[in-house]
Amino acid sequence: MSEAFVEVQTVAKRWNGQLGVEQVSLSIPRGAFVALLGPSGCGKSTTLRLLSGLELPDEGRIMIDGRDVTTAAPSERNLSMVFQSYALFPHLSVAENVVFGLKVRKVKAAERREKLHRALEITGLLGYEARKPGELSGGQRQRVALARAIVANQPLCLMDEPLSNLDAKLRASVRKDIKKLQVDLGITVIYVTHDQTEAMSMADMVVLMKDGRIQQTGAPEDLYYRSANTFVAEFVGAPPMALLEGAAIPGYESASTIGLRAESLHLAEPGKGRLTCRVSECEFLGSETFVGLTHPAATGLTISMPGLRNIPAGEELEIDFADDDLHFFDAGGNRMRHPNGATV
Amino acid sequence: MATHVNIERRRQAIYGWLLLSPAAILLTAFAFYPSMATLWTSLFSRGTRRKASEFVGTGNYADLFADPTFWKVATNNLIYAGATIPISIAIALGMALWANSRIPARGFVRTAYFTPTVLPMIAAANLWLFFYTPGLGVLDQIGALFGLPSVNWLGQPETALWAVIIVTIWKEAGFFMIFYLAALQTIPEDLKEAADIEGASRFTYTRRIVLPLLMPTTLFIMVNALINSVKLIDHLFILTKGGPNDASKLILYYVWEMAFAFFDAPQAAAMTILILLVLGIVAGVKFTILDKRTHYQ
Numbered sequence: 001m002s003e004a005f006v007e008v009q010t011v012a013k014r015w016n017g018q019l020g021v022e023q024v025s026l027s028i029p030r031g032a033f034v035a036l037l038g039p040s041g042c043g044k045s046t047t048l049r050l051l052s053g054l055e056l057p058d059e060g061r062i063m064i065d066g067r068d069v070t071t072a073a074p075s076e077r078n079l080s081m082v083f084q085s086y087a088l089f090p091h092l093s094v095a096e097n098v099v100f101g102l103k104v105r106k107v108k109a110a111e112r113r114e115k116l117h118r119a120l121e122i123t124g125l126l127g128y129e130a131r132k133p134g135e136l137s138g139g140q141r142q143r144v145a146l147a148r149a150i151v152a153n154q155p156l157c158l159m160d161e162p163l164s165n166l167d168a169k170l171r172a173s174v175r176k177d178i179k180k181l182q183v184d185l186g187i188t189v190i191y192v193t194h195d196q197t198e199a200m201s202m203a204d205m206v207v208l209m210k211d212g213r214i215q216q217t218g219a220p221e222d223l224y225y226r227s228a229n230t231f232v233a234e235f236v237g238a239p240p241m242a243l244l245e246g247a248a249i250p251g252y253e254s255a256s257t258i259g260l261r262a263e264s265l266h267l268a269e270p271g272k273g274r275l276t277c278r279v280s281e282c283e284f285l286g287s288e289t290f291v292g293l294t295h296p297a298a299t300g301l302t303i304s305m306p307g308l309r310n311i312p313a314g315e316e317l318e319i320d321f322a323d324d325d326l327h328f329f330d331a332g333g334n335r336m337r338h339p340n341g342a343t344v
Numbered sequence: 345m346a347t348h349v350n351i352e353r354r355r356q357a358i359y360g361w362l363l364l365s366p367a368a369i370l371l372t373a374f375a376f377y378p379s380m381a382t383l384w385t386s387l388f389s390r391g392t393r394r395k396a397s398e399f400v401g402t403g404n405y406a407d408l409f410a411d412p413t414f415w416k417v418a419t420n421n422l423i424y425a426g427a428t429i430p431i432s433i434a435i436a437l438g439m440a441l442w443a444n445s446r447i448p449a450r451g452f453v454r455t456a457y458f459t460p461t462v463l464p465m466i467a468a469a470n471l472w473l474f475f476y477t478p479g480l481g482v483l484d485q486i487g488a489l490f491g492l493p494s495v496n497w498l499g500q501p502e503t504a505l506w507a508v509i510i511v512t513i514w515k516e517a518g519f520f521m522i523f524y525l526a527a528l529q530t531i532p533e534d535l536k537e538a539a540d541i542e543g544a545s546r547f548t549y550t551r552r553i554v555l556p557l558l559m560p561t562t563l564f565i566m567v568n569a570l571i572n573s574v575k576l577i578d579h580l581f582i583l584t585k586g587g588p589n590d591a592s593k594l595i596l597y598y599v600w601e602m603a604f605a606f607f608d609a610p611q612a613a614a615m616t617i618l619i620l621l622v623l624g625i626v627a628g629v630k631f632t633i634l635d636k637r638t639h640y641q
Contacts, residue, residue, distance in 0.1 A: 054537050075543025087538035091556045091639035100552070101542030132639075152542075 003066075005030035005188050006051070006156065011060030013046055020046050021212040024060070028190065028205070030155075033182050035199035036192045038209035039235070044192045045160055047209070051190060052158050053077050064156060079156040080149040084164055086141050088133040088148075094120075095129040098147045105152070119151040122181065139170045146178070150185060157182075159191045163198065175202060196236055200224070208232055230333040233259045239290055239302040241327065248297035249274065255328040255336065262290065264325030265303040273318025277301060279311045293317065379620065386613035397610075404614040414615070416590050417598045420505055424594055425573035427509045428516065433565055435517040437558070440524030441550070454525070461519040469579035472511045476583070501591035504584050508592050511579050516572060520565045527561040528554070559638040566634075567627060574619060595619060 006028040013020035021043035028034050036044040049055040051062060053074035062070045069077050080101075088097050098119055102112045120126045123143040133141055142162060149157050162178070163171045179202050182189045193199050199206050200220040208215045208223060208231075216228035227233035233241040239262050246255040268274070277293035289309040293301040303319060311317070330336045386404050391397030408414050443454045460468060475482045478496040487495065497507045531554065539549045577597045580586055586593030586601070593601075595615065603612035 052541060054540065073543075074537075074540045079541070081538070081541045083534045083538060085532065085534055087532065087534040089535060089538075089553055091553075091559075100539075100544075104539075104542050104544045104548060148538075 003030075004028060004063075005032070005065060006190070007061075007063040008047075008051070009061040009063075011047075011050060011057045011062060013050055013055060013057050019043075019212045021050070021209075024050075024209075024212075024214055026207060026214075026217065028188065030188055031186055032188055032204050033179065033202055034188075034190045034205045034207060035203035036190065036207050036209060037196060037199040037235075038194065038215075040194055041211075042209040043212040044194075044207075044209050046212075047207075048158050048160055048190060048192045052079060052081055077156075078154050079158055080152060080154040082145045082149045082157070082159040082162045084161040086133075086145040086162075086165075088141060088144055090133050093130050093132055094125060094136070094144050094147075097133065097144055098151050101148070101152050115151050115153075119147040122150065122184075123147040138166055139174065142166060142174060146181070150181065150187075153185075154187070156188045156190070159189060161192055161194070163193075163195075171198075178202065197238065200236070208235060210235075226335065227259065227327060228335050230257055230259070230329050233327060233329070234300065237261060239304075240300055242301040243299050243329075244275075244295070244301075245297040246328075248295070249326075252326070252328070256331040257329040257333065259327035259329065260301070260321060260325065262302045262304045264321050265301075265319050266321070267303070267305070268318045268320035270318055273320050276316060276318050279313050279315045279317060281313060282309060282311055284308055284310075291317075293319070382613045382616050385610055386617050388610055390608050390610050404610050405618075408611060408614050408618070413590055413593075413598070417593050417595050420591070420593055421574065421595045423505060424509055424512070425570065427506075428512045428573050429566065429569040432513045432516040432520060432569060433562065435513065436520035436565070437524055437562075439517065439521045440528055441554075443521065444525055444528045457518045457521050459518065460515050461522070463515075465515065465576065465578035466582060468515050469511060469582035472507075472514075472579070473582065476507055498584050498592075499588060501588050504588060504592040508579060508583055511583065512572070512576055515576075515579075516569065520569070523561050523565055524558060527558050531557050556639060559634075560640050563630065563634055563638055567630060570626060570630075571623070574623065 004027040006026065008024055008026040011024045012022050014022075024043075024047055026034075036047055038044045046055065050057050051064075053069065053072060053076075056071060060070070061068060064077055064079070089100065092100065095116055099107075099112050099116050102115060107115070116129075117126075120129065123146050125140065125143055125147055128136065128140065128144075133144065136144065142165070145162065149159075159178075163174055166174060175198060178189075178191075191199075191202065200223075203220060205217065206220050206223050207217045210231055216223055216232045218226075223232055223236045227236060227241065230243060234243065241259040241261050244258045244260065246252050246258055249258060252258060275295055275298075277295040277298075280292040280294045283290040283292070287306070289305050289307065291303050291305055291309060291311060293303060295301055303317075328336045328338060387399060387401060388397045389395075389400045389403065439457050443450060443457060447453065463471070473481075476497040478484055478494050478499065481497075483497065484494050487493070495503070497503050535553055536549060539553060544552070574594075574596055577594050577600075580592065580594060580597050584592040586597050596619070599612045599615050599619075602608050602615065
């Protein structure tokens with residue numbers, strides 16, 4: 001874990017002067033599961049394509065396994081890729097799809113058969129060898145794409161939103177499968193997604209991007225508990241962090257914005273709360289209910305209550321919270337130290 | 345209840361026949377009936393003033409098989425088909441792959457390739473007359489620059505058929521290219537990227553992925569090219585009139601000659617039936633054997 005397996009140094013890519021990605025630097029240890037997260041158009045896919053060699057950077061350097069591959073062809077980078085659309089060859093059977101790369105690399109037939117068998121076994125596709133992609137369900141196609149990615153035993157696997165074409169239930173199970181696969185095979189996975197649940201649940205390291213720039217790199221809990229700026233705070237977590245004007249809470253006027261997570265809020269007796277809000281809606285999730293609140297100085301204020309709650313909209317509630325649960329941001333939206341001296 | 349169901353069924357049946365009738369009427373009037381009439385005509389002798397037309401059974405066919413010109417013309421047409429079909433398809437595919445890649449002035453290239461298709465065949469033939477004419481023609485002029493002797497491309501039996509073949513290929517290739525171009529655009533970009541990641545060369549990608557995915561188009565074009573190799577004879581009227589010495593005469597031209605120059609309608613009808621038979625068999629083979637090996641998306 002000491003030396004970086006994938007190293008990206010101040011990479012930039014622009015199209016006709018327009019922003020693609022800018023100043024992207026990453027250091028990814030061997031065997032890590034890294035999620036590139038961000039809203040659409042943030043440059044996460046571009047970053048992945050730069051890593052794969054399908055696009056070449058305008059500036060910066062990319063190293064994989066100690067080798068400078070900045071201008072190397074995709075096939076010289078010893079990596080595999082899973083595409084969002086799976087990019088299966090529609091006229092080839094499952095088996096032919098999976099061994100396509102091995103054939104191109106002139107791997108002997110016996111070895112090919114063996115690797116094919118192993119890849120299909122791991123992905124649970126044995127028995128489907130002769131089917132064409134058109135005869136498979138979405139989830140099975142997705143597994144063929146995975147099998148094709150792992151068959152060659154490449155140490156690095158890039159995945160471009162591989163679950164976005166699956167339904168919600170399947171997504172949750174395939175998520176676990178992919179994570180298990182990555183651990184079992186000990187490969188490094190770089191995974192692009194716009195779904196923060198996916199990123200937070202699977203990754204060892206999350207890279208959150210916006211407008212072509214990295215906002216924060218770190219473990220999921222870092223992003224959640226120590227959001228680097230208000231964008232990260234609002235992007236990560238369900239529900240996202242609520243942001244209040246600093247002036248709304250007495251004693252913290254020096255902070256421009258104060259962040260609060262739903263779980264840090266609790267109801268207070270009338271007259272004893274620190275903020276008085278109105279209920280805007282209730283969202284029942286089974287084990288808990290998210291109650292949306294409005295306050296003139298806050299956005300996205302939500303309180304999590306156990307079980308089913310049905311509070312009529314417009315009702316006044318008072319809420320309380322501990323000082324330790326507050327996040328402080330300066331006028332530029334960046335995280336700042338505790339205004340009263342203590343570090344958070 | 346039962347009467348209602350019956351009325352509904354009858355209504356559906358009438359509706360079905362109404363939808364079917366335009367095609368049925370047109371096809372019957374302009375395809376089925378003429379074919380049958382031709383078959384019927386081919387079984388009778390040619391009527392003259394002295395001798396009325398009478399039933400001769402396969403007599404016309406026997407005469408045809410004994411006619412050396414028929415065999416000459418049939419051979420010509422086989423060569424014509426054997427050359428124009430594969431060459432025009434190969435050129436069309438090459439042009440489509442080229443015009444589909446990222447090249448400068450792509451729109452211009454596509455338009456240029458397609459131009460021969462929009463020209464009427466007669467106009468195209470006139471154009472090629474400027475190339476082939478001995479002495480004045482472009483080919484001779486270029487040849488003269490290198491000190492080559494004048495060649496009468498259309499006037500000698502050895503070259504006449506090939507001169508005609510080249511005009512047809514020139515005319516057809518651009519048309520077929522459009523189909524290939526359309527088919528190429530339906531192949532998703534990420535298949536190329538997936539192949540790139542695996543390290544497939546451009547050649548491997550084309551051979552293993554693009555060509556198989558183009559097979560439905562190729563099949564369609566092959567059937568079209570086959571039909572054209574029998575159907576496209578307009579340029580013969582301008583270029584060679586089937587000569588010299590029947591060297592460039594194609595079967596449909598011979599049918600026309602038989603019917604409207606020699607006024608032997610039954611012979612022409614017999615030949616037409618033979619053409620239909622051969623075309624039918626070839627199309628059947630293509631759609632049964634090749635279709636099985638073709639992937640349709």
